[in-house]
Amino acid sequence: xxxxxxxxxxxxxxxxxxxxxxxxxxxxxxxxxxxxxxxxxxxxxxxxxxxxxxxxxxxxxxxxxxxxxxxxxxxxxxxxxxxxxxxxxxxxxxxxxxxxxxxxxxxxxxxxxxxxxxxxxxxxxxxxxxxxxxxxxxxxxxxxxxxxxxxxxxxxxxxxxxxxxxxxxxxxxxxxxxxxxxxxxxxxxxxxxxxxxxxxxxxxxxxxxxxxxxxxxxxxxxxxxxxxxxxxxxxxxxxxxxxxxxxxxxxxxxxxxxxxxxxxxxxxxxxxxxxxxxxxxxxxxxxxxxxxxxxxxxxxxxxxxxxxxxxxxxxxxxxxxxxxxxxxxxxxxxxxxxxxxxxxxxxxxxxxxxxxxxxxxxxxxxxxxxxxxxxxxxxxxxxxxxxxxxxxxxxxxxxxxxxxxxxxxxxxxxxxxxxxxxxxxxxxxxxxxxxxxxxxxxxxxxxxxxxxxxxxxxxxxxxxxxxxxxxxxxxxxxxxxxxxxxxxxxxxxxxxxxxxxxxxxxxxxxxxxxxxxxxxxxxxxxxxxxxxxxxxxxxxxxxxxxxxxxxxxxxxxxxxxxxxxxxxxxx
Numbered sequence: 001x002x003x004x005x006x007x008x009x010x011x012x013x014x015x016x017x018x019x020x021x022x023x024x025x026x027x028x029x030x031x032x033x034x035x036x037x038x039x040x041x042x043x044x045x046x047x048x049x050x051x052x053x054x055x056x057x058x059x060x061x062x063x064x065x066x067x068x069x070x071x072x073x074x075x076x077x078x079x080x081x082x083x084x085x086x087x088x089x090x091x092x093x094x095x096x097x098x099x100x101x102x103x104x105x106x107x108x109x110x111x112x113x114x115x116x117x118x119x120x121x122x123x124x125x126x127x128x129x130x131x132x133x134x135x136x137x138x139x140x141x142x143x144x145x146x147x148x149x150x151x152x153x154x155x156x157x158x159x160x161x162x163x164x165x166x167x168x169x170x171x172x173x174x175x176x177x178x179x180x181x182x183x184x185x186x187x188x189x190x191x192x193x194x195x196x197x198x199x200x201x202x203x204x205x206x207x208x209x210x211x212x213x214x215x216x217x218x219x220x221x222x223x224x225x226x227x228x229x230x231x232x233x234x235x236x237x238x239x240x241x242x243x244x245x246x247x248x249x250x251x252x253x254x255x256x257x258x259x260x261x262x263x264x265x266x267x268x269x270x271x272x273x274x275x276x277x278x279x280x281x282x283x284x285x286x287x288x289x290x291x292x293x294x295x296x297x298x299x300x301x302x303x304x305x306x307x308x309x310x311x312x313x314x315x316x317x318x319x320x321x322x323x324x325x326x327x328x329x330x331x332x333x334x335x336x337x338x339x340x341x342x343x344x345x346x347x348x349x350x351x352x353x354x355x356x357x358x359x360x361x362x363x364x365x366x367x368x369x370x371x372x373x374x375x376x377x378x379x380x381x382x383x384x385x386x387x388x389x390x391x392x393x394x395x396x397x398x399x400x401x402x403x404x405x406x407x408x409x410x411x412x413x414x415x416x417x418x419x420x421x422x423x424x425x426x427x428x429x430x431x432x433x434x435x436x437x438x439x440x441x442x443x444x445x446x447x448x449x450x451x452x453x454x455x456x457x458x459x460x461x462x463x464x465x466x467x468x469x470x471x472x473x474x475x476x477x478x479x480x481x482x483x484x485x486x487x488x489x490x491x492x493x494x495x496x497x498x499x500x501x502x503x504x505x506x507x508x509x510x511x512x513x514x515x516x517x518x519x520x521x522x523x524x525x526x527x528x529x530x531x532x533x534x535x536x537x538x539x540x541x542x543x544x545x546x547x548x549x550x551x552x553x554x555x556x557x558x559x560x561x562x563x564x565x566x567x568x569x570x571x
Contacts, residue, residue, distance in 0.1 A: 033395065035161040036402075038168065046407075047424040047467075050435035054172050055461030056165070056407040063099030064399055070101040071397060072131040073385075074124070075455060077106040083449035090412050090452050097409060100400045105131060109138075125152060132391040136455025138383055139189070141180060142503045147386075148188025154387040155186040159398040165405040169193055169459050175500075178570045179381040183503050185570055190401040192382035194454065195462040198478075198485035201492070203269040204258040204374040205484060207335045207343075207358040215239035223365045224263050224301055227334075231310035234333040242331055247310040249326060249343065250336040251318030256302065257290075257527060259336050262373055263301070263366030265294030266493040269374040277520060279499050279562060286499060286563045288555060290523045291547055297366075300538055302531035316528040330354065334361075339481060349474045360484035363491050375492030378500050384457035405459040413458065415441060416450030431467045432482045438467030502565035515558040522549055 039060035046058045075085055082088060085104035095101060111117040116138055124130060125147060139147075147153050160167060170176050173193055180191045208220060213230070216237050221227040234247035250256055261267035267289055268280045278289040289295055305311035318326075320342070326332050327343030340355035341347045347355055365371040385401040387394045403409055408418075415422040421444075425437035445451075454460075470479045504512050526546055529535040535542040 033159070033161050036164050036399070038164045045424075047438040048427045048436050049438070050431070050463070050467070053463050053467075055464040055467075056169075056405055056410055056459040058407045061097070061403060061406060063097065065099030065101070065396060067099060067101050069393060069396075070103050071133065071391070071393075071400075072103050072105060073133045073135050074105045074107055074121070074131045074137065075135050076137065077108045077110075078453055078455070079448070081445055081448060081451060081453045082106075082455070085452075087449065088452070089417055089450045093412055094404075094409065098400055098403050100396060102400075130388040130390040133388060133397050134386045135457070136383055136452075137386070139386065141182075141501055142509075144180070144188045144386065145182030145184075145503050146506075148182050148186060149184055151389055153188040154389065154391065154394050155188055156190050156387075156398070157186050159394060162395055162398045163190070163402040165402045165459065166190065166457075169405060169461075172461065173380060175378060176381060179378050179501050181570045183505075183568060188386065189383075190385040190387070190398065190457050192384040192405075192456070192458040192460075193380055194382035194458060194460045194465075195380035196465060197462050198481035199379060200376045201373055201485050201488040202338050202481075203376075204262065204267075204363075205338065205488065206259045206361045207337060207340065208361050209239075209333055209357050210359050211357050212239040212333050220359065220361060221364055224367065227364050228305065228308065228310075231305065231334060232308055235308070235310050239333070240330050242329065244326070244329075245331045245333070246312075246314065246326055247333045248305070248312075248315055248336070249318065249323060249332045249334065250315040251320070251323045252316075253320055254323070254336050254338070254342060255524065255527075256315060256336055256531070257298065257523075258374060259363065260302065261289075261295070261298045262363030262371065262491070264298040264370055265289070265292065266372045266497055267295075267298075267374060268499065269376075277516065278523060279559070280497050281499050281566075282497075284566075286559050286566055288550075288559060290519075291550055291555075294370075296537055296543060299527065299530040302527070303533065303537055306531045306533055311531055313528075313532060316524075316531075327355075339484075340477065347477055349476060351474065355477075356480070360487055362487045371491050372493050373488040373491040375488070375498075377495045377498055380462075382454075382458060382460075401457040404457040407464075410456070410458055410460065410464070411439060413452040413456040414454065414460070415439075415444070416446030421446045421450065425467075425469045429469050432470055432476075432479050433463075433466035435466070437469035438464065440469035499562070499566065500569065502562060502569045504561060504565050508561040508564070512558065512561045515553055515555070518553045519550075519555070519558065522553070 042058040042060060085091060085106050091104070107120045109117050109121070121137055130152065144153065148155065176191060176193065177187055180189055181187055212234065213220065216233040216239055218230050218233055221230045231247045238245045257267055258269040266280055268278060279286055280289060281287070302311060323343050324345045327335070328345065332343055335343045335358065337343050340358060344355040347353070363371050363373045385397065387397050391397060404413060411422060412418065420442070422439055422441050425440050427436070429437040429440070431437035466482060468478065470476060526535065530537045535546070537543060
């Protein structure tokens with residue numbers, strides 16, 4: 001079946017040089033930017049698409065660059081997978097695919113503690129030593145907005161006629177511009193999409209050992225009362241038979257509220273960051289969660305677990321290394337964790353690997369019937385390409401980025417050399433979602449120097465990601481994570497309750513950051529104190545002191561800052 005033209009009818013934009021050098025699907029005249037349409041779909045030698053597939057496809061494309069100019073593009077240094085960007089096999093293939101020559105400048109962006117270090121990038125922006133573009137650099141939306149309105153980055157809105165694949169992606173994902181737009185409504189990035197289905201619920205998941213449940217003769221709990229009984233049975237019977245067994249394990253980076261609170265009310269998960277934590281929408285009003293009666297009921301429940309002795313100090317203080325050590329030694333009954341790799345290392349694909357014993361627990365039902373899973377509706381946007389003011393030919397780089405969103409280019413960028421590292425799946429082979437698979441990974445990750453890892457302007461839609469072939473004899477962990485996500489999906493909070501990404505005004509940024517840090521510390525410290533009996537959530541005096549601390553840090557001003565940002569954000 002041939003893919004038809006997009007038919008968006010974008011008018012030519014006067015004042016920009018023509019790009020009509022024989023690219024298929026172009027129309028227009030010299031002196032204007034023509035609207036580029038997707039060419040016919042390539043139907044032979046490619047994948048078999050499942051019914052209803054939404055995502056990138058392979059279309060007929062010809063090189064459009066003439067090689068007369070070499071563009072300088074700054075990228076992250078990645079010695080493990082990408083290697084030397086300029087000697088990379090994907091780089092060589094993509095130059096032939098587009099006809100565009102690029103000199104990559106790789107910048108080390110990892111600090112000694114493993115965090116992202118933007119020092120060198122910031123120095124380029126401040127000093128004016130700008131490349132033609134940045135690719136795969138983790139700019140925040142606020143930074144894109146700031147640098148764009150300062151004139152350092154070019155607005156993509158003017159060049160959308162040249163990007164038919166991006167236009168199609170934005171039709172498929174209508175919230176994309178809202179997620180990446182600046183405060184002036186413009187888009188100062190050529191964005192990517194990386195829609196991870198299981199990630200929508202991953203910050204608020206929990207796991208339980210099926211074999212330990214079997215040993216104590218109990219099913220997977222479905223209510224708060226049943227969970228409490230299971231944890232008590234774990235404590236009393238110790239199905240592991242080992243000293244140091246933890247009926248309930250969590251720790252630093254795995255906060256209890258992101259799962260337990262679902263039995264009492266919708267709790268927006270901060271995902272390990274201090275900003276935007278515990279804020280949700282009630283209509284168009286930004287409201288705080290951690291001072292509500294729902295939150296108090298959640299603390300009462302934790303307090304009960306603390307009195308039972310199933311919830312201990314370790315659940316608030318264990319490091320990731322300590323959590324993994326306990327998991328590897330079989331000393332965990334219930335784990336509040338992102339995924340198996342949070343409490344097991346390594347995650348081998350052996351059919352009998354011990355991590356496979358742990359099953360996901362959907363949010364349990366609370367006393368009043370509440371059963372909510374936190375669900376991220378806006379986490380699909382990915383960093384792409386930012387074209388700077390120094391680029392004298394932005395049109396070519398827009399088209400260069402758009403070619404990266406072609407399915408064949410996505411596979412090369414993601415997995416490297418075709419047939420050596422990956423191949424199109426055969427008809428009848430199943431993907432992660434049990435539909436027709438698109439591709440099969442032969443070597444993963446790709447050997448060093450053969451792919452761009454995940455730094456390109458990708459279009460990895462949900463259907464694309466779930467199109468990875470699953471080997472029934474050696475299923476990947478991705479298939480299990482998909483099933484975990486499916487078990488949470490029926491309980492996802494309504495989209496209108498999630499506070500979407502917002503940009504804080506510069507005048508409010510310092511105050512917002514300071515208050516966010518204070519809120520983060522108060523929520524987490526108080527949660528431990530209430531759970532472990534140092535404070536009593538049922539005691540009106542203790543609860544009032546907890547609330548008074550928020551008043552002292554001027555919580556309302558903090559909410560007002562976010563309210564103003566939300567009111568200004570694209571809807």
